[in-house]
Amino acid sequence: MTPIGFVALIIGVPALILLGYVLITGSTGLRRYILTRIVLTLPMVIILGSLVFLVMRVVPGDPVQSALGPKGTPEMVQRIREQLGLNDPMIVQYGKFLVQMFTLRFGNSLIGGHRPIIDEMSERFPATLELITPASILALVLGIFGGAMAASHRKGAVDYVWRIYAVVIYSLPIFWLGLMLQLLFGVKLSWLPISGRIDPIIGTTLVHRTNIYTIDAIISGNWAALYSVLEHLILPTFTLGLILSGIFVRLTRINVIETLAMDYISAARARGIRERVLVYGHALKNALIPVITLIGLQVAILLAGAVLTETVFSWPGMGSYLVERISARDYTAVQSVIVVFALLVAMISLAVDVIYSLVDPRVRY
Amino acid sequence: MDNIGEHPPEITPPTETWEVELQKVSIVRRILNSRKWYGADWWFVAVSSVLVVIFIIIAIFPSLFAPYDPSALVGPSFLAPGAYPPVPELIVSNTSSANSLKDLAVTSDQPRPTISVVQGGNSAGALNDAAKEIDNQIKNESGGLRLRPVIDRYATVEEALQAVVDGKDTAAVVGSDEFVRLKAQYPTLREGESIAGGAKTAGGFLLGTNDIGQDVWSRLLWGTRVALIIGFSSSLLSLIIGVPLGLMAAFIGGSFDRLMSLLMDSMYAFPGLILAIAITAVLGPSVINVIVAIAVLYIPTYYRMVRGQTLAVKEDVYVEAARSIGARSREILQRYIFPNVIPSVAIIFSVNVADAILTGAGLAFLGLGLPPTIPDWGIDLARGQRFIQNAWWLITFPGLTILLVVLAFTLMGEGLMEIFNPKLRER
Numbered sequence: 001m002t003p004i005g006f007v008a009l010i011i012g013v014p015a016l017i018l019l020g021y022v023l024i025t026g027s028t029g030l031r032r033y034i035l036t037r038i039v040l041t042l043p044m045v046i047i048l049g050s051l052v053f054l055v056m057r058v059v060p061g062d063p064v065q066s067a068l069g070p071k072g073t074p075e076m077v078q079r080i081r082e083q084l085g086l087n088d089p090m091i092v093q094y095g096k097f098l099v100q101m102f103t104l105r106f107g108n109s110l111i112g113g114h115r116p117i118i119d120e121m122s123e124r125f126p127a128t129l130e131l132i133t134p135a136s137i138l139a140l141v142l143g144i145f146g147g148a149m150a151a152s153h154r155k156g157a158v159d160y161v162w163r164i165y166a167v168v169i170y171s172l173p174i175f176w177l178g179l180m181l182q183l184l185f186g187v188k189l190s191w192l193p194i195s196g197r198i199d200p201i202i203g204t205t206l207v208h209r210t211n212i213y214t215i216d217a218i219i220s221g222n223w224a225a226l227y228s229v230l231e232h233l234i235l236p237t238f239t240l241g242l243i244l245s246g247i248f249v250r251l252t253r254i255n256v257i258e259t260l261a262m263d264y265i266s267a268a269r270a271r272g273i274r275e276r277v278l279v280y281g282h283a284l285k286n287a288l289i290p291v292i293t294l295i296g297l298q299v300a301i302l303l304a305g306a307v308l309t310e311t312v313f314s315w316p317g318m319g320s321y322l323v324e325r326i327s328a329r330d331y332t333a334v335q336s337v338i339v340v341f342a343l344l345v346a347m348i349s350l351a352v353d354v355i356y357s358l359v360d361p362r363v364r365y
Numbered sequence: 366m367d368n369i370g371e372h373p374p375e376i377t378p379p380t381e382t383w384e385v386e387l388q389k390v391s392i393v394r395r396i397l398n399s400r401k402w403y404g405a406d407w408w409f410v411a412v413s414s415v416l417v418v419i420f421i422i423i424a425i426f427p428s429l430f431a432p433y434d435p436s437a438l439v440g441p442s443f444l445a446p447g448a449y450p451p452v453p454e455l456i457v458s459n460t461s462s463a464n465s466l467k468d469l470a471v472t473s474d475q476p477r478p479t480i481s482v483v484q485g486g487n488s489a490g491a492l493n494d495a496a497k498e499i500d501n502q503i504k505n506e507s508g509g510l511r512l513r514p515v516i517d518r519y520a521t522v523e524e525a526l527q528a529v530v531d532g533k534d535t536a537a538v539v540g541s542d543e544f545v546r547l548k549a550q551y552p553t554l555r556e557g558e559s560i561a562g563g564a565k566t567a568g569g570f571l572l573g574t575n576d577i578g579q580d581v582w583s584r585l586l587w588g589t590r591v592a593l594i595i596g597f598s599s600s601l602l603s604l605i606i607g608v609p610l611g612l613m614a615a616f617i618g619g620s621f622d623r624l625m626s627l628l629m630d631s632m633y634a635f636p637g638l639i640l641a642i643a644i645t646a647v648l649g650p651s652v653i654n655v656i657v658a659i660a661v662l663y664i665p666t667y668y669r670m671v672r673g674q675t676l677a678v679k680e681d682v683y684v685e686a687a688r689s690i691g692a693r694s695r696e697i698l699q700r701y702i703f704p705n706v707i708p709s710v711a712i713i714f715s716v717n718v719a720d721a722i723l724t725g726a727g728l729a730f731l732g733l734g735l736p737p738t739i740p741d742w743g744i745d746l747a748r749g750q751r752f753i754q755n756a757w758w759l760i761t762f763p764g765l766t767i768l769l770v771v772l773a774f775t776l777m778g779e780g781l782m783e784i785f786n787p788k789l790r791e792r
Contacts, residue, residue: 043627044631044634047627047628047631048631048634048635051628051631051632051635051640052643055640055643055644055647056643056647167772167775167776167779168768168772170775171719171723171768171771171772171775172768172771173723173726173727173730173746173764173767173768173771174727175727175730175746176746176760176763176764176767176768179746179749179750179753179760179764180760180761180764182753183753183757183760183761186753187753187754187757188757194753297634299634299636300633300634300635300636300637301636302636303636303639304636304637304638304639304727307636307638307639307642307731308638308727308730308731311730311731312750322639322642323642323731323732323733326642326646326733327732334643334646338639338640338643341635341636341639342635345634345635345636349634
């Protein structure tokens with residue numbers, strides 16, 4: 001089984017089990033909502049795909065000519081255009097493109113060994129997954145904690161510190177944050193490695209099953225590799241996580257403040273419940289419901305941030321793959337990566353909506 | 366009110382006191398008064414606006430502030446911030462009668478003087494400049510004398526000095542501090558005058574120099590120009606496209622509205638940087654292409670806001686009333702919708718400029734979009750990353766500048782938002 005198959009198993013199976021469970025045990029309203037939402041994902045995927053198609057084909061400039069550079073003779077350009085189907089009528093190209101997108105058959109790379117792009121991605125995608133998962137968790141924990149803290153000390157010093165944190169983080173170029181962390185912890189203090197996913201020597205001892213190195217190391221019980229992997233993960237995770245956390249601090253703060261103004265909180269306060277319990281026990285739980293949907297909208301920032309983070313830390317994920325292939329002018333690979341990003345956006349937004357409907361009964365009318 | 370004349374006479378509203386009062390509350394007045402309403406936010410706007418103005422002035426006249434040409438190789442490479450470049454001086458043999466460069470000039474039938482320098486330092490540049498200057502002077506003064514030194518480059522100071530001892534070179538040009546350090550080893554050599562060309566860089570390098578000897582501070586100042594050009598033009602372009610689209614969608618409605626909204630929402634959900642990467646990858650590197658790529662990203666922001674606000678205002682009772690007494694669409698737009706939408710557009714514009722500068726820097730950092738000859742912060746950061754082990758200043762200062770510019774624009778937008786949008790002030 002290919003590594004990408006393993007990854008699909010790890011993410012897909014629990015998701016399908018959860019979905020099946022919800023569909024079987026859920027109320028009619030919930031069931032209808034989730035099914036509608038799944039059906040609605042299809043147009044979203046098609047629109048996002050069409051957007052990619054539009055950008056890659058309709059925008060002036062010949063991708064094949066630019067891939068071959070000045071060396072490309074007209075005959076070579078013609079041959080490759082023929083091979084890629086770029087000479088077909090636009091509507092045929094569009095149809096083929098959509099089929100490719102849904103079957104994930106992206107064809108072969110234009111450069112190097114002309115490997116199938118899906119194979120190359122199955123090496124790169126798990127790396128991105130391994131980066132964005134801990135980064136999102138870090139951002140959530142920091143954001144929710146900070147936001148709730150700021151809201152409970154409203155207009156006090158703590159509130160201002162968190163607000164300034166959120167604004168500064170928002171204005172921080174993510175790649176620069178990465179560089180500064182590298183400079184401080186990698187170069188000046190020499191605590192942490194500044195690039196790659198694993199020490200190259202230890203890396204040779206690791207059996208690659210899923211290409212998610214943490215999981216590979218745990219499965220094979222290779223603790224030295226696990227240590228090396230985690231060590232390499234720290235700086236990229238903090239870079240991406242900190243940048244995302246700024247928005248979460250803001251969203252949580254606003255929502256907790258609004259919730260704290262509600263009647264049931266006043267009632268609880270009148271009953272003599274301590275302020276700490278009030279904020280973290282009563283208000284936060286309800287304030288987080290809208291935050292979940294807004295998290296869905298931050299996927300864009302997460303993925304864009306991942307591209308820059310991967311480049312800074314030479315992290316061999318989808319983002320650095322995209323950048324590498326753009327410099328190499330590998331047109332099919334670039335298009336495929338962007339399509340995969342589009343699919344990812346659609347899937348995550350579906351997942352967020354489903355989770356939202358489970359948490360907030362008002363959605364499934 | 367210049368459109369009053371277009372009303373049929375019977376429905377011309379009389380200029381009553383309440384209307385005069387209403388007109389007084391202009392945008393400028395609201396900003397000035399806002400200090401009383403919302404406390405500290407007025408200062409937010411004031412401080413960040415001053416910063417923004419300073420950055421704009423620097424962007425328009427970078428040459429007034431920058432001590433050097435941003436792409437000229439003006440100093441030794443990797444000079445740390447605040448460190449002074451060594452003053453290059455002439456080193457000659459004790460037996461030589463020459464004391465300055467000028468004394469080395471010869472007539473055209475004699476062999477040209479050879480001068481040894483160290484590679485990578487500022488000596489060679491200073492020597493070249495000084496020699497050219499002296500040549501121009503003596504051309505008119507005395508007959509036949511020319512100074513056209515042959516420059517020999519060596520890897521170390523020791524090698525350069527040894528060449529003079531051995532008589533291979535007529536003289537050496539090295540940093541004065543280096544000669545002082547090695548004086549004991551070369552008793553047969555003595556110091557001549559310092560090289561005039563060195564005076565050009567005697568001002569030092571505030572933020573150090575980069576790998577090829579360019580001044581980091583001058584590059585920072587010049588980088589403001591391209592950053593602000595990208596920020597302003599792309600935001601303006603998306604405003605010009607996004608605002609009318611939003612208005613049209615809200616006014617026409619129906620399937621046009623639904624189609625546009627679907628497209629815009631999808632674009633909004635898609636990671637902007639990745640879309641910009643795709644567009645610049647197809648278009649190729651140039652400033653214009655970067656502007657277009659970034660502008661595409663922010664069209665949905667304007668579209669969504671304008672459409673939402675227009676729909677909300679359109680439903681309001683006073684607009685209904687205006688429509689029922691026969692006001693035309695154009696008038697409704699001018700009198701009711703624009704005043705509601707324009708402040709929000711201004712706020713979004715300010716925040717957008719900040720965002721566009723960030724995205725532009727990100728693209729440049731990835732090596733996309735901008736041609737590498739342009740002094741730009743993102744390009745400098747990408748170049749500096751290669752020297753992270755020994756030159757911290759190359760990656761610290763450009764990033765700090767981006768942070769400062771983006772912060773100024775963001776705070777200005779946020780401050781304006783709190784002033785214009787009282788509903789949000791509790792947040």
